[in-house]
Amino acid sequence: MDRVSATPGAVETIERLREKHGAIVLHQSGGCCDGSAAMCLRESELPPGPNDLTLGSIADVPFLIDAEQYERWGRPDFEIDVAPGGAESFSLEGPEGVHFISRAPSAPNDEDRQR
Amino acid sequence: MATMEKQKAFQAPGEAGSPVELRDRYDNFIGGGWVAPTEGRYRENLTPATGQPFSTVADSTPADVELALDAAHDARVAWGATSPTERAAVLNAMADAVEENLQMLAIAESWENGKPVRETLAADIPLVVDHLRYFAGAVRSEEGRISEVDAQTYAYHFHEPLGVVGQIIPFNFPLLMAAWKIAPALAAGNCTVIKPASPTPWSILKLAEVVGDVVPPGVLNVVNGPGAEIGRALASSKRIAKVAFTGETVTGRLIMQYAAQNIIPSTTELGGKSPNVFFEDVMAADDDFLDKAIEGFVLYAFNKGEVCTAPSRALIHESIYDVFMERVLERVRAIKQGNPLDPETMMGPQVSAAQLEKIEGYVKIGIDEGAEVLTGGHRPDVGEDLAGGYYFEPTVLKGTNDMRVFQEEIFGPVVSVTTFKDEAEALSIANDTLYGLGAGVWTRDGSRAFRMGRGIEAGRVWTNCYHQYPAHAAFGGYKISGVGRENHRMMLDHYSQTKCMLVSYDPKPMGFF
Numbered sequence: 001m002d003r004v005s006a007t008p009g010a011v012e013t014i015e016r017l018r019e020k021h022g023a024i025v026l027h028q029s030g031g032c033c034d035g036s037a038a039m040c041l042r043e044s045e046l047p048p049g050p051n052d053l054t055l056g057s058i059a060d061v062p063f064l065i066d067a068e069q070y071e072r073w074g075r076p077d078f079e080i081d082v083a084p085g086g087a088e089s090f091s092l093e094g095p096e097g098v099h100f101i102s103r104a105p106s107a108p109n110d111e112d113r114q115r
Numbered sequence: 116m117a118t119m120e121k122q123k124a125f126q127a128p129g130e131a132g133s134p135v136e137l138r139d140r141y142d143n144f145i146g147g148g149w150v151a152p153t154e155g156r157y158r159e160n161l162t163p164a165t166g167q168p169f170s171t172v173a174d175s176t177p178a179d180v181e182l183a184l185d186a187a188h189d190a191r192v193a194w195g196a197t198s199p200t201e202r203a204a205v206l207n208a209m210a211d212a213v214e215e216n217l218q219m220l221a222i223a224e225s226w227e228n229g230k231p232v233r234e235t236l237a238a239d240i241p242l243v244v245d246h247l248r249y250f251a252g253a254v255r256s257e258e259g260r261i262s263e264v265d266a267q268t269y270a271y272h273f274h275e276p277l278g279v280v281g282q283i284i285p286f287n288f289p290l291l292m293a294a295w296k297i298a299p300a301l302a303a304g305n306c307t308v309i310k311p312a313s314p315t316p317w318s319i320l321k322l323a324e325v326v327g328d329v330v331p332p333g334v335l336n337v338v339n340g341p342g343a344e345i346g347r348a349l350a351s352s353k354r355i356a357k358v359a360f361t362g363e364t365v366t367g368r369l370i371m372q373y374a375a376q377n378i379i380p381s382t383t384e385l386g387g388k389s390p391n392v393f394f395e396d397v398m399a400a401d402d403d404f405l406d407k408a409i410e411g412f413v414l415y416a417f418n419k420g421e422v423c424t425a426p427s428r429a430l431i432h433e434s435i436y437d438v439f440m441e442r443v444l445e446r447v448r449a450i451k452q453g454n455p456l457d458p459e460t461m462m463g464p465q466v467s468a469a470q471l472e473k474i475e476g477y478v479k480i481g482i483d484e485g486a487e488v489l490t491g492g493h494r495p496d497v498g499e500d501l502a503g504g505y506y507f508e509p510t511v512l513k514g515t516n517d518m519r520v521f522q523e524e525i526f527g528p529v530v531s532v533t534t535f536k537d538e539a540e541a542l543s544i545a546n547d548t549l550y551g552l553g554a555g556v557w558t559r560d561g562s563r564a565f566r567m568g569r570g571i572e573a574g575r576v577w578t579n580c581y582h583q584y585p586a587h588a589a590f591g592g593y594k595i596s597g598v599g600r601e602n603h604r605m606m607l608d609h610y611s612q613t614k615c616m617l618v619s620y621d622p623k624p625m626g627f628f
Binding site: 084 | 285286312313342343344346350362363364367369385386387423469472473476477479480483518523525526548550595596
């Protein structure tokens, strides 16, 4: 069961960023300001660390989260969406005037959880 | 209803009667002057009060960062050679210039960030002034140390500047956080290149207008543009000797990794989920202290909750929960929201649509995981004029510390409340978090306050107060809240390197060869 899903808009943005920048990764952030969003970075700049978990992938781009953070957050599933307004961080979609959002997925996965 | 006594809202920047002059476009501040971005691109800058653009600001590229680094390197040797007296004079002149323009900068800061002008007039800008003066004083009192190794051998220790530093500023206190970083860097003899946060690129340019004449060209440079391009270009540059960052954890990691790759120091401040602990004795009397404690709870809404140290987890002793919360909720419901330029407004809009969406998302997550909404939880009706703004009600959730809304930084006006049964449990809940930036302890029992203060794993424990940021009180994180301390003279060490001159006064050779 993939713990990470994405809206068609997010998939399209991720594919476009990969075309432009080469190998990329999504790191779920935390903390102040833009924390709580997924940061899209070149894989060569922030490769998976020893304490990162790969939760899944979107269009073959790995989605990573710090393992302790994942536990603290209660092992949630993530749905990645994209919205207008440039990301405020170093995330690669910023210059395109959009930002990724990490949401709690809606209905289908909730049913999975109840099972 | 408005009354005769009601103080009128300030005019928005650029409107007739506003003390804030507004241009259509703002360039980068490089080498003491205004330099257009190399590719000639500008980006609309919005006010969160209405969601409408009010000016345009340079949308720079890495080439512009290089221009700023050129200017900083040109100024580096001369500025680094100035005496502490001269540097202190420059910082004091900057402080005077800011003070003379206090109202103008307070309005600019409020309009761009959305924070209420009553806060910028009374806190943000006066603290900028004081911070500059503090580091002017601190650097005057710096001393090297001399170690007497033996009667004829002495180690002289000098503080020397690092050179050119890169500083990345967050959006929540655009001017104050800039001052926290600029003042120690300049005091220690460094030149700086500043990258403001993307939602708040402008107020610091108004600051540059005000201090531009008193800072030598190239010592202070500001470049605006997207973090992914120019933030990265600056932080990863081989031409900086140190990088400072305030923001979220993944970018914090990235910054520290760039620093590792270039073998330079970094300081980072990455947020918190600060506990605010209220013991039963706060309600032992209905007096000023209780009133202060109630305000201490409601301070989660200060700067609409966009504060790294926001007291976003309130821990209340179970015996006073009902009565204390009744008083608190009454105070929360009295918060006036609206135009940030109205001096009566207590809470303005969130800084951006993205932040607003995120906050709403967290309230939903909280409800889904069983938290109870005690008040707020929605976008308020703030009237037609402000309908496009990013307003959210001050919100109180009740739940337990294992919920996401107790573990993740929401960075909005949302506090999560829970109860504890005794001091041990209070301490355990307070420390049950990834973060360790701030904390609050409220009790009339001095011994308990001390025990809790020492027991809480956080860099700042406010005791019977909260959200005070005086200069000369160190500020920084434990755990994943970051590395380094700001707001104190120890910051001069973060912006200096130590030169040891080891001198022998012995005329005789060592005798090895």
